[in-house]
Amino acid sequence: MNSIFIGGADADGTGQPGVAQNLLLKIANRHGLIAGATGTGKTVTLQNLAQGFSDAGVPVFCADVKGDLSGICMPGSKDHKLHEKFVERANKIGLGAYDYSAAPTVFWDVFGENGHPIRTTISEMGPLLLSRLMDLTEAQEGVLNIAFEYADDNGLLLLDLKDLRKLLIHMSDKEVRDDLSKEYGNVASASLGAVQRNLLVMEREGADFFFGEPALELSDMMRTNTDGRGIVNVLDATRLINSPKLYSTFLLWLLSELFEQLPEVGDPDKPRLVFFFDEAHLLFDDAPAALMQKIEQVVRLIRSKGVGVYFVTQNPRDLPESVLAQLGNRLQHALRAYTPAERKGVRAAAQSFRENENFDTEEVITQLGVGEALVSTLDAKGAPSIVQWTVIRPPASRLGPATESERKNVQNASPVAGKYEKVIDRESAYEVLEAREAKAAKEAEELAKKEAKAQAALEKKKKKTTRRSSRRMSSLEKAGNQAARTASREIVRYVLRGIMGTFKR
Numbered sequence: 471m472n473s474i475f476i477g478g479a480d481a482d483g484t485g486q487p488g489v490a491q492n493l494l495l496k497i498a499n500r501h502g503l504i505a506g507a508t509g510t511g512k513t514v515t516l517q518n519l520a521q522g523f524s525d526a527g528v529p530v531f532c533a534d535v536k537g538d539l540s541g542i543c544m545p546g547s548k549d550h551k552l553h554e555k556f557v558e559r560a561n562k563i564g565l566g567a568y569d570y571s572a573a574p575t576v577f578w579d580v581f582g583e584n585g586h587p588i589r590t591t592i593s594e595m596g597p598l599l600l601s602r603l604m605d606l607t608e609a610q611e612g613v614l615n616i617a618f619e620y621a622d623d624n625g626l627l628l629l630d631l632k633d634l635r636k637l638l639i640h641m642s643d644k645e646v647r648d649d650l651s652k653e654y655g656n657v658a659s660a661s662l663g664a665v666q667r668n669l670l671v672m673e674r675e676g677a678d679f680f681f682g683e684p685a686l687e688l689s690d691m692m693r694t695n696t697d698g699r700g701i702v703n704v705l706d707a708t709r710l711i712n713s714p715k716l717y718s719t720f721l722l723w724l725l726s727e728l729f730e731q732l733p734e735v736g737d738p739d740k741p742r743l744v745f746f747f748d749e750a751h752l753l754f755d756d757a758p759a760a761l762m763q764k765i766e767q768v769v770r771l772i773r774s775k776g777v778g779v780y781f782v783t784q785n786p787r788d789l790p791e792s793v794l795a796q797l798g799n800r801l802q803h804a805l806r807a808y809t810p811a812e813r814k815g816v817r818a819a820a821q822s823f824r825e826n827e828n829f830d831t832e833e834v835i836t837q838l839g840v841g842e843a844l845v846s847t848l849d850a851k852g853a854p855s856i857v858q859w860t861v862i863r864p865p866a867s868r869l870g871p872a873t874e875s876e877r878k879n880v881q882n883a884s885p886v887a888g889k890y891e892k893v894i895d896r897e898s899a900y901e902v903l904e905a906r907e908a909k910a911a912k913e914a915e916e917l918a919k920k921e922a923k924a925q926a927a928l929e930k931k932k933k934k935t936t937r938r939s940s941r942r943m944s945s946l947e948k949a950g951n952q953a954a955r956t957a958s959r960e961i962v963r964y965v966l967r968g969i970m971g972t973f974k975r
Contacts, residue, residue, distance in 0.1 A: 472496065472739075474522035476515075476801070476845055478563025479858030490564060491860045493519070493799060495526055495740035497848040499778040501769065501796050504746075505786050505819065506803020511841045515801055516746055516782055517542055517865050520702050523744045524573040529692045529700040532746035533707040533721065541868030542702055543575035543880050556864035559841070563861050571866045573702045574695040576884050577877060580720065581679050584706040584877060587890045589682050592628035593618075595723055602761050603677065603719045604668035613661045616654045617641060626899035630682040631673055633899035638666050640903050675713040680720065683894040688731055690886050692743050701885075711749065718752040722765065725779065729768045732775040742776035750781035751788035762790065769796050785815045786822060794822070798848040801860075804838035823857035831857055 473492035493502075504519075506512050513536070520530045521542060534540055547553070547570065560568035577585030592600070597618045601611040617637055621628050628634055641647060642662055650657045693701040710717045725745060735742065747753065753765065769779060781789060781797065785805065789797075800822065807813045820832035823846050835844060838859075845860040872880070881887065 471526050474498075474519060474526065475565065475863055476518070476847075477843075477860040477862040478565075479845065479860045489858065491845045491847070491858055493522070493847050494850060495528070496737070496850065497798065497852060498523070498528075498744065499737070499741040499773045499776055500798035500848055500852065501773065501778055502780040502799035502801070503786060503789075503794070503797040504780060504782045504801045504803075505784065505805075506838075506843070507784055507806050509840065510803035510838065511843070511862060512782055512803055513538060514841065514865055514869065515803070515843065515862050516748070516780075517867065517869075518863055519780070520744075520746065521571075521573045521865070521867055523741070524700040524702050526740055527694055527698050527700050528741050528744055529694065529703065530744050530746070531691055531703045531705070531724070533705045533710075533717075533748045535707045535711050535748050537706070537708045538869075538871045539704060540575075540577070540706070540872040540877060541870050542573045542704065543577075544868040544872050544876055545572045546570035546865060546868050550869065552864075552869065559861060559864050563863060565863055568864065569866070573867055574699050575702045575704055575880055576691075576693075576886065577704050577706060577881055579706040580710050580716075581676060582891070583709070585704070585881060586884065586886055587679070588686050588705070589680055589890070590685050590723060590727075591683065592630065592634050592681055593621075594685060594727070595681070598760060598764060599719050599723055599726070602758070603715055604665070604672050605715070606665065606668060607661075609658065610661045610664050610668070612655070613657055613665055616650060616657055617665075619654055620650060621899060626902055627897075629896070629898040630900075631669065631678045635666070635669060636900040636903050638662060638669070642666075672716075675716055676709075677713075677716055680716070683896065684890055686724075686890070688727060690889070693885060707748075714749075714752045714755070717749070718755075721747055722753060722768075725768050725772065725777075726764070728777050729772045729775060732777065734774050735776040736774060738776050741778045744778045744780065746780045746782060748782040750783040754788065754790060754793075762792075766790075766792050769793055786819050787815045798852070798854060800844075800846050800854075801862075802835060802844040803842070804840075805835050807836050824854050826857050826859075829859060834859055 473494050476491040476493055479489045479491045504512050504515050516532060517539060520532055523530050532539060546556070550556075557568055560566075578588045579585035580588055595603075597611065597614045601614055604610075606614060617634070618628070620626075620641070621637060626633075626637060628637065641650060641657065642659065647657050647659065647662070691701070691703045695701060707717060710720070725747075728743065728745070732742070754762070757765070772779065780799075781793075783789065786794060786802070802819055802823075805812070805816050805819060807816045816835050817832055820835055823831055823844060825831060831844065838844070841862050843860050843862055844857050846854050846857045849855055
């Protein structure tokens with residue numbers, strides 16, 4: 471197997487599909503785009519490609535935003551209301567024998583509710599992605615960078631949010647902050663306070679579930695099962711999507727980890743992993759320049775690691791030109807063109823394809839039915855093919871979500887069952903700083919006791935000195951009083967003698 475069957479294409483512009491459209495595995499790591507308005511069939515296209523890669527022995531990662539992608543773990547059914555239409559479509563596009571089958575699946579969930587918990591550490595996430603997650607300004611991001619540098623220099627492991635929170639509290643001490651400012655650069659108390667507040671907001675959005683240990687091992691996502699099919703890793707994002715920045719930052723972190731950890735493999739016969747990034751526009755919304763550079767670097771270079779990235783979004787204009795230029799395989803479902811801005815988007819989408827002389831691409835984009843797409847893939851030489859009006863093949867796995875009991879059964883039979891469920895809380899920055907503070911408090915208490923003891927001794931000595939002084943003063947006072955009384959008597963006598971005429975002459 472050297473390709474994935476996408477659907478049947480219209481060869482002569484009559485709207486009748488016939489020519490098979492395939493995605494060559496050899497160039498599948500050249501990335502791709504699945505675009506189209508809501509309800510035009512993007513999710514089914516994603517599901518078909520994911521299962522096609524799996525059948526070819528390629529592991530897949532995809533985020534399930536709406537919950538219906540979970541059906542990939544179960545085979546479709548002849549009892550489904552669309553079964554007859556699926557069979558008719560399969561015959562129409564030359565699929566041949568059409569049967570139902572499931573893909574080997576592992577469910578993941580940041581919150582640990584509908585899949586295995588998936589975590590990373592604060593250190594692995596890094597200050598750039600954390601700054602984006604917390605929506606920090608440039609000055610605040612600088613403070614966060616200093617925090618990471620200080621932690622590295624002092625052997626402080628940053629594993630979870632309480633580690634980062636404790637480090638920030640430690641840095642808010644005036645003496646510590648002054649020392650940091652001298653060594654690493656200015657640490658403004660206002661910026662530090664803002665980082666702490668944004669950290670609190672991030673916690674309330676559920677980020678504390680994501681940070682900690684055991685952290686995800688990428689090898690657990692790059693598995694094949696016993697019959698050689700690639701595991702389809704489905705991230706349940708039905709709750710995560712309510713925190714758009716956490717969702718997009720998490721997926722970008724995962725891409726970055728793949729880029730940094732995987733070795734170079736050049737252009738393999740098939741990808742080592744295919745990564746579907748649904749709701750891709752969230753990745754680029756309000757992304758600062760530094761983050762955009764990171765995204766562009768990862769997309770441009772990760773294909774040499776054998777990883778193909780497929781962005782799924784409503785309109786190609788949701789992605790910057792620098793990223794769009796890297797996407798060689800494109801599947802464009804219908805777009806609406808009711809407003810000037812929408813018509814401009816349709817025109818831009820049409821101009822991104824290699825023109826087909828049999829139809830007007832811009833016009834066809836607005837006429838595509840559900841399950842139809844304009845398809846252009848790279849050929850064996852890496853050149854884009856002429857765009858074809860294509861009817862997408864029907865799915866082999868279930869169209870719709872798996873039940874709760876089915877998901878539980880899949881999760882219990884997972885090759886990583888029990889590995890990530892229990893949280894590990896080893897010694898890290900929080901415990902180290904707590905121990906240092908406790909030690910400092912104990913030393914301060916002992917010093918205070920010594921000072922109190924010395925003060926007590928001093929007071930005691932002072933009291934003794936005071937009592938001795940008091941006794942000496944009492945004797946003098948007595949002598950003075952006696953002299954005064956004597957003088958008084960002499961004066962009285964003198965006066966009396968004068969009055970009575972008894973003065974000596």
